[in-house]
Structures are given as structure tokens and as C-alpha cells.
Amino acid sequence: MEKIGFDSARYLKEQSEYILERAKSSGERLYLEFGGKLIADHHAARVLPGFDPHAKIRLLQRLKDVTDIILCIYAGDIERKKLRADFGITYDVDVLRLLDEFASWGLRVAAVVITRYEEQPAAVQFKNRLERRGIRIYTHRATKGYPTDVDTIASEEGYGANPYIEVDRQVVVVTAPGPGSGKMATCLSQVYHDHQQGRQSGYAKFETFPIWNLPLKHPVNIAYEAATADLGDVNMVDPFHLEATNEGAINYNRDIEIFPVLKRILEKVTGAESPYQSPTQMGVNRAGFAIVDDAIVREAAVQEVIRRYFRYGCEHALGFAAPETVERVTLLMEEIGGAPELRSVVPVARDAAKRAVEEGKGNEGVYCGAALRLPDGSIVAGSNSPDMHASSSLVLNAIKQLAKIPHEIDILTDTTIQSITRLKRDILHTRQLSLDLEESLIALSVSAITNPAASLAMQKLTDLKDCEMHLTHMPTPGDEAGLRLLGVNVTSDPSFAGKNLYVT
DSSP states (O other): OOOOOBOHHHHHHHHHHHHHHHHHHHOSEEEEEEOSOSSOOHHHHHHSTTOOTTHHHHHHHHTGGGEEEEEEEEHHHHHTTOEETTTTEEHHHHHHHHHHHHHHTTOOEEEEEEESOOOOHHHHHHHHHHHTTTOOEEEOOOOTTTTTOHHHHTSTTTGGGSOOOOOOSSEEEEEOSSTTSSHHHHHHHHHHHHHHTTOOEEEEEEOOSSOTTSOTTOHHHHHHHHHTTTTTOOEEEOHHHHHHHSOOOEEEHHHHHHHHHHHHHHHHHHSSOOSOSSHHHHBOOOGGGGBOOHHHHHHHHHHHHHHHHHHHHHHHHTTSSOHHHHHHHHHHHHHTTOOGGGSTHHHHHHHHHHHHHHHTOSBTTBOOEEEEEOTTSOEEEEEOOSSBOHHHHHHHHHHHHHTTOOTTSOSSOHHHHHHHHHIIIIISOOSOOSBOHHHHHHHHHHHTTTOHHHHHHHGGGGGGTTOEEEESSOOOHHHHHHHHHHTOEEEEOSOOSSSOSOOO
């Protein structure tokens, strides 16, 4: 059973009350820039055991009667097909997913905004697609004068050149698929228009990490630095907050660097002194007050840094991450006493690969191992073979153990496996004949019709959600898709599973 270090119920209550207080003090309307993942925040759930990955969307559901949502997407991200790695989809597709998700939670999306729009062909196509589905869509150009010419920014040539987004509720949440999407500019543009129309409104920022009232070197805050190592984010003591209140608070470099400009823009836009003397005061995050066991969240955060170490290592091998990113996350891991072998499934997976070599059970000279920790804490191993990928072998072994099915009983028969192999080899002319995880799960579902053991085992697949897993090689697309659907927290060594450059 998972140890709990965070009280989600307390968090939801305190966070919703605090946002409403901030909205009340802001006047008629509060534009709330929402950073991080609004839905399925698995990073937060991993580093704060007990945190509901859907806590933020549940928070908005509590406030739905007073909340409008604006979704931002940067036109350049549409054009270059920027990918959201955790879902394996592009940012524009993620906007479609978010629109459906918000609707399913009963939340109202006022509009989608394409920011820094310059008639990029892909952005035009995306705009047309949404408009033809009845979605209200706006386009904002790059803000003239940003970031240094405040007089131009807060004028008809700057924010005034953007069309006003029609909203009518007290809290307006401005969110996006990822960073750099223009959330802040959209918020400030709206504040500008409101004040031009004689309407008092304010701006605030919601970020879960870093947690401002935890120490600078707390593992939870270090885990945020590890998660953003590719962006170069660095946690810092907020010097503006220290000067204004004589109290220490933690923020990160980008918010601290932009704060003087943001403060000047707010004052120019509203014609009044800024209510904020520091970027920390600008935030509304109350996550730190819902931590109920510091030791548990510290250990969980160390494990998350180790996961990031493996992830960046693989991204570097694939050409996505720079060497400096790997060096950065390695230093962070060592700083908090982490090491790859402290992830309990890592040594077991590597031992499984060694045994496969000794027993000659690999596939065409490639020997891969895998290990998964079950909810009861026991660890199951698997390795590749001419019939199956290591991920397939492992998952089948895991659900057999969960279902208490004896090892000698097959839940995928040789006949079933050979039939799929013939299909791949003789009809589809596929080079990779062994079953990846996605294929194995489909085969299992078919076998479950006539095989009671397979049916029993298949029911245990849901028990694998959030289990920790490690591979001695990077998963193939079919393995990766299957693991994502199962919701497993998987890491892998930065090694390729074979010599082929093209893997399907």
C-alpha cells in the first residue's frame, strides 16, 4: 500500500478558498495564469504521494460556477509540431484533448487563443478547424515593445492591438498545453482592456512547483529542477520577497527575472501601485500546507529525480536532449544522495538481462531484461525471447502472479503466438516477429474468450497502474504505447534493443 505524505482533501479546500479570496481582492475579475499540467499531473502525484493527479481539475470543478477558461497555444508550436512527451501527442492535438476533458468535467471554455500569430499555414489550418467545430477562437500578435518598452506594451499598439476575449465570470483561468504558450501576455492583455473599459481586474499566477514555503534544497523542489533541466530552470530564494517581508521564499529564475518588468507593466496598465512586491506574493499556491509527512515526500522526490536521470539519458541517446541536460540532472541526483541503483527495480531488471545471456534466451543476440514492483512490494522480472519483448514477458508474469496462476500454466498459448508470428512474417512481411506489449495485450484479450486463466489474469491489468518498472533498453513504440495505457511509471537504460535504426 502506498504511503501517504500529502492530504488532497485539505489541499482542495484551502486552495479553492484562497483563490476566491484573491479574486475578491482583485475587483470584478481575476485572471489566473495556470502553469503546469491541469489534468493528469503525474509529476505532482509521484513527488507528493497522496496528491490526486486530477486535483487541479477538481479544484476548478469546485469553482465552476464562477470560472471561465481560456486555452492558449503558441502558433510556432503548432507549426513545428511540438510534442507533449507524456502523452505522445502534439500541442495542437492536446488542445483538442483538453477541450474534450473540460467538457467532460462540466467546465466552460470561453475561447482558444493562438498567440504570436503570423498566419503560419499550420496555425491557419488549426484555426479553421476549430472555428468549423463551433469553438470561439482568437488570434493575438506578438506584443509590440515587449519586454522593455512598457509605454508601448501598455498602449493601443501593444496589448490594445489584441482583440478582447469575451468572458463574464469572476475567475478566468488561462492555461495551455505547455510552457511558452503566451498565458501571461493573454492575462495582461485582458487586464489592459478591462481597465480601458473602466473595469477593475487583477492578475495572479498558479504554479505547483517549486513549493515556495519548502527549503531551497528540499528534494521536492530539487525534483522540479530535475523535471525542467532541459529548460534550465533554477530554484532561488526570492530576493524581492526577502526584501519586502524579511522572510525567505522559493521561486525560480524565470519568474524572478521577469518580475520587475511584470510589475511595471501591471502598474502602467492599471494606473495604480502593484499589489505585489514579489513574484511569490503573485502566486496562489497552497500545496506546501497540505504535506502531512515530510519524510515520505522527501523519499518520493528522490525517486523522481532518479526517474528523470534515466529519462534524460534516453532522450540524449535519441538526440533530443543536450549533454548539458544529462550532466545537470546527474548533479542534482547526486546532490540529494540519489543513485540509479536506489530505484529498486533497476538491479532486478539488469540481473534478468544477465540471466538471459547466460541461458541464451534472447532474440538474435539481443538480451533485454525488465522488472516491475507490484503493489505488495514484491518485484517480478522478465526478459526477451524470440517470441516476446521483455515488456510483454514481464507484464504477463506480473498479472499471473497477481492472479495466483501457477507458472507452468500459459495464458498465451504457443498456438496463439505462432499464429500471430505467421501473420507478421508471411502476410504483413514484418521484420520484427516477436510480440511487443501492445500486440500481447490484444492477444491476451482474444485468448480470454476461451481461456479462463487468461480471463482471470487480464482482470489484474488495472492493478499495474502507477507500479514502478525498469527496462534495460529503450522500449519500442508498441511497448511504449502499451505501458502508457497501463499507466506504469517506467524508466529504461539509454540502450537500444537492437542494431536496426528503424524500429516499428
